[in-house]
Amino acid sequence: MADNIAKLELPGNDSIDLPIKKGTEGFDVIDISTLGKKGYFTFDPGFLATASCESAITYIDGEQGILLHRGYxxxxxxxxxxxxxxxxxxxxxxxxxxxxxxxxxxxxxxxxxxxxxxxxxxxxxxxxxxxxxxxxxxxxxxxxxxxxxxxxxxxxxxxxxxxxxxxxxxxxxxxxxxxxxxxxxxxxxxxxxxxxxxxxxxxxxxxxxxxxxxxxxxxxxxxxxxxxxxxxxxxxxxxxxxxxxxxxxxxxxxxxxxxLWGPAHGGANEACLQMLEEIGSVDRIPEYIEKAKDKNDPFRLMGFGHRVYKNFDPRAKVMRETCHEVLQELKVVDPLLDVAMELERIALEDEYFISKKLYPNVDFYSGIIMKAIGIPTSMFTVLFALSxxxxxxxxxxxxxxQPGHKISRPRQLYTGDSARDFVSVDKR
Structure with missing residues (x-):
C-alpha cells in the first residue's frame, strides 16, 4: 500500500503520479509499473536500483552489516x-x-x-x-x-x-x-x-x-x-x-x-584458493600486499571485502570462528593455509585494509575450511549450490x-538500426 506519492515531470509539461511503497525494513520503493502507459521505461543496467519483486524471506542492509532471514x-x-x-x-x-x-x-x-x-x-x-x-x-x-x-x-x-x-x-x-x-x-x-x-x-x-x-x-x-x-x-x-x-x-x-556457476557469483571462494596458490608461501605475502595496494597492478585480493556489505560481512564473523576451530581440530599441515592465516592477520591489522574496509569475507573462510576438510576447489561452487x-x-x-504474479519481461533501450529495406544478396 502506498504511503506517499512521487510526481515525475515528463517532456511536454506532462506529469505522472507514482506511488511510494514502504517495506518493513530498508529503502522506500517508487512503483513505476504504470510508467509504460505514458510511453516511458526506466533504464537500470543490472537492476541495481530496481526492486524486481516483493519478498518476505531475506533482508540485507549492506551499510550496517545486517542479514535477516524471516527477521532472525x-x-x-x-x-x-x-x-x-x-x-x-x-x-x-x-x-x-x-x-x-x-x-x-x-x-x-x-x-x-x-x-x-x-x-x-x-x-x-x-x-x-x-x-x-x-x-x-x-x-x-x-x-x-x-x-x-x-x-x-x-x-x-x-x-x-x-x-x-x-x-x-x-x-x-x-x-x-x-x-x-x-x-x-x-x-x-x-x-x-x-x-x-x-x-x-x-x-x-x-x-x-x-x-x-x-x-x-x-x-x-x-x-x-x-x-x-x-x-x-x-x-x-x-x-x-x-x-x-x-x-x-x-x-x-x-x-x-x-x-551461480559464473565466477563473479558463486566462484568467489574458488578464486580465493587460486589466489593463495598464486602467492604460494608466507614469505611472498609482502610482495602481493604491495601489488594489491598498487592501483596500476591488475592483481586483486580475492576473499576480501564484499559488493553488498560495506563495513563487514556478518556471516564472516561466524565463519572465522568456525575456521579456526576446524584448523585446530584437524591440525592440517598445508602451506596455503599458513598463507591464508597470515593474510587474515594483515587484513585485520594493516591500516590500508582497514581504511578500505577490505575485511576477510565469508568466501575467504569457507574456502579455507573446505580445503582443510579435503574438498577440492572444483567442488566449492557445488557446495554453494547445495546450500x-x-x-x-x-x-x-x-x-x-503470490496472487496475480506475471511472467517476467524486462524492457530495453534499443540502440540498433532503424527500419531499413532488405537488399537481395546479388545486389549487395
Missing part, C-alpha cells in the same frame, strides 16, 4: 540453529515446533535417495567433467524422474518438489564428487544429520567404516546455513525469472545453478504463492 539475524541462526531448522524457516516463514521439526527432518531423510537410473547420467559424462556441469545437468534431469511434482499450480506438488530438492541435492552433489575422483557412489545414511550424511557420502568408501568428525560436521552445517539465501542475487533472480514462465521446479533450480537450493526454492514457492 544470521549470527543467531548460524550459532543456535541448524541448516534443516533454517530450511523450515525459509520455506514456511516461522521456526518449527519440536514436533514439526521432527516430522520435517524425517520427511527430508525419506527423500535422500535418487532414482537408480540417474547413475546412467553420470556414466555418460566425461571422466574429467566439471562437477558443476554434472550438477546442472542432473538437477534439470530430475523432472524426467519425478513427474508427480511438476504441476506448479498445485500447492501439493510445490511442497513435494521442495522436499525432494532439499533432500536430494546433497546426494547428487556427493555423486558429482565421487564420479570426478573415480570412486563408487555412497548411499545416504538416514541415521546421520543432514551435514553428517553429506560428509559420509563424500568421503566414505565401501572398504571401511567412516566416522563423522563432530567439529567438521558442525562446520559443514554452518557453511550450509551461511549460504542458504542472500536476497535477490543473480542466481535467485534467475530462478524467479525462469519460474515466472511456469517452468517446473527442477528446471528452475538448474537455471539457478547455471547462474542455496533451499533459498532458491523458497523464493520460487513464494512467487507462485
Amino acid at each position: 539475524p544470521i549470527e543467531q541462526l548460524a550459532t543456535e540453529s541448524t541448516y534443516l531448522d533454517l530450511c523450515y524457516l525459509l520455506l514456511y516463514g516461522e521456526l518449527p515446533t519440536k514436533d514439526a521439526f521432527d516430522e520435517f527432518e524425517t520427511t527430508v531423510k525419506q527423500h535422500t535417495m535418487v532414482h537408480d537410473q540417474i547413475v546412467y547420467f553420470f556414466r555418460g559424462f566425461r571422466r574429467d567433467a566439471h562437477p558443476m556441469a554434472m550438477l546442472c545437468g542432473v538437477t534439470g534431469a530430475l523432472s524426467a524422474f519425478y513427474q508427480d511434482s511438476l504441476d506448479v499450480n498445485n500447492p501439493s506438488h510445490r511442497k513435494i518438489a521442495a522436499f525432494r530438492l532439499v533432500s536430494k541435492m546433497p546426494t547428487i552433489a556427493a555423486m558429482c564428487y565421487k564420479f570426478s575422483v573415480g570412486q563408487p557412489f555412497i548411499y545416504p545414511r538416514n541415521d546421520l544429520s543432514y551435514a553428517g550424511n553429506f560428509l559420509s557420502m563424500m568421503f566414505a568408501t565401501p572398504c571401511e567404516e567412516y566416522k563423522v568428525n563432530p567439529v567438521v560436521e558442525k562446520a559443514m552445517d554452518r557453511i550450509f546455513v551461511l549460504h542458504a539465501d542472500h536476497e535477490q542475487n543473480a542466481s535467485t533472480s534467475t530462478v524467479r525469472l525462469a519460474g515466472s514462465s511456469g517452468a517446473n521446479p527442477f528446471a528452475c533450480i538448474a537455471a539457478g545453478i547455471a547462474s 542455496r537450493t533451499v533459498g532458491w526454492i523458497s523464493h520460487w514457492k513464494e512467487m507462485l504463492d
Whole structure:
C-alpha cells in the first residue's frame, strides 16, 4: 500500500503520479509499473536500483552489516540453529515446533535417495567433467524422474518438489564428487544429520567404516546455513525469472545453478584458493600486499571485502570462528593455509585494509575450511549450490504463492538500426 506519492515531470509539461511503497525494513520503493502507459521505461543496467519483486524471506542492509532471514539475524541462526531448522524457516516463514521439526527432518531423510537410473547420467559424462556441469545437468534431469511434482499450480506438488530438492541435492552433489575422483557412489545414511550424511557420502568408501568428525560436521552445517539465501542475487533472480514462465521446479533450480556457476557469483571462494596458490608461501605475502595496494597492478585480493556489505560481512564473523576451530581440530599441515592465516592477520591489522574496509569475507573462510576438510576447489561452487537450493526454492514457492504474479519481461533501450529495406544478396 502506498504511503506517499512521487510526481515525475515528463517532456511536454506532462506529469505522472507514482506511488511510494514502504517495506518493513530498508529503502522506500517508487512503483513505476504504470510508467509504460505514458510511453516511458526506466533504464537500470543490472537492476541495481530496481526492486524486481516483493519478498518476505531475506533482508540485507549492506551499510550496517545486517542479514535477516524471516527477521532472525544470521549470527543467531548460524550459532543456535541448524541448516534443516533454517530450511523450515525459509520455506514456511516461522521456526518449527519440536514436533514439526521432527516430522520435517524425517520427511527430508525419506527423500535422500535418487532414482537408480540417474547413475546412467553420470556414466555418460566425461571422466574429467566439471562437477558443476554434472550438477546442472542432473538437477534439470530430475523432472524426467519425478513427474508427480511438476504441476506448479498445485500447492501439493510445490511442497513435494521442495522436499525432494532439499533432500536430494546433497546426494547428487556427493555423486558429482565421487564420479570426478573415480570412486563408487555412497548411499545416504538416514541415521546421520543432514551435514553428517553429506560428509559420509563424500568421503566414505565401501572398504571401511567412516566416522563423522563432530567439529567438521558442525562446520559443514554452518557453511550450509551461511549460504542458504542472500536476497535477490543473480542466481535467485534467475530462478524467479525462469519460474515466472511456469517452468517446473527442477528446471528452475538448474537455471539457478547455471547462474551461480559464473565466477563473479558463486566462484568467489574458488578464486580465493587460486589466489593463495598464486602467492604460494608466507614469505611472498609482502610482495602481493604491495601489488594489491598498487592501483596500476591488475592483481586483486580475492576473499576480501564484499559488493553488498560495506563495513563487514556478518556471516564472516561466524565463519572465522568456525575456521579456526576446524584448523585446530584437524591440525592440517598445508602451506596455503599458513598463507591464508597470515593474510587474515594483515587484513585485520594493516591500516590500508582497514581504511578500505577490505575485511576477510565469508568466501575467504569457507574456502579455507573446505580445503582443510579435503574438498577440492572444483567442488566449492557445488557446495554453494547445495546450500542455496533451499533459498532458491523458497523464493520460487513464494512467487507462485503470490496472487496475480506475471511472467517476467524486462524492457530495453534499443540502440540498433532503424527500419531499413532488405537488399537481395546479388545486389549487395
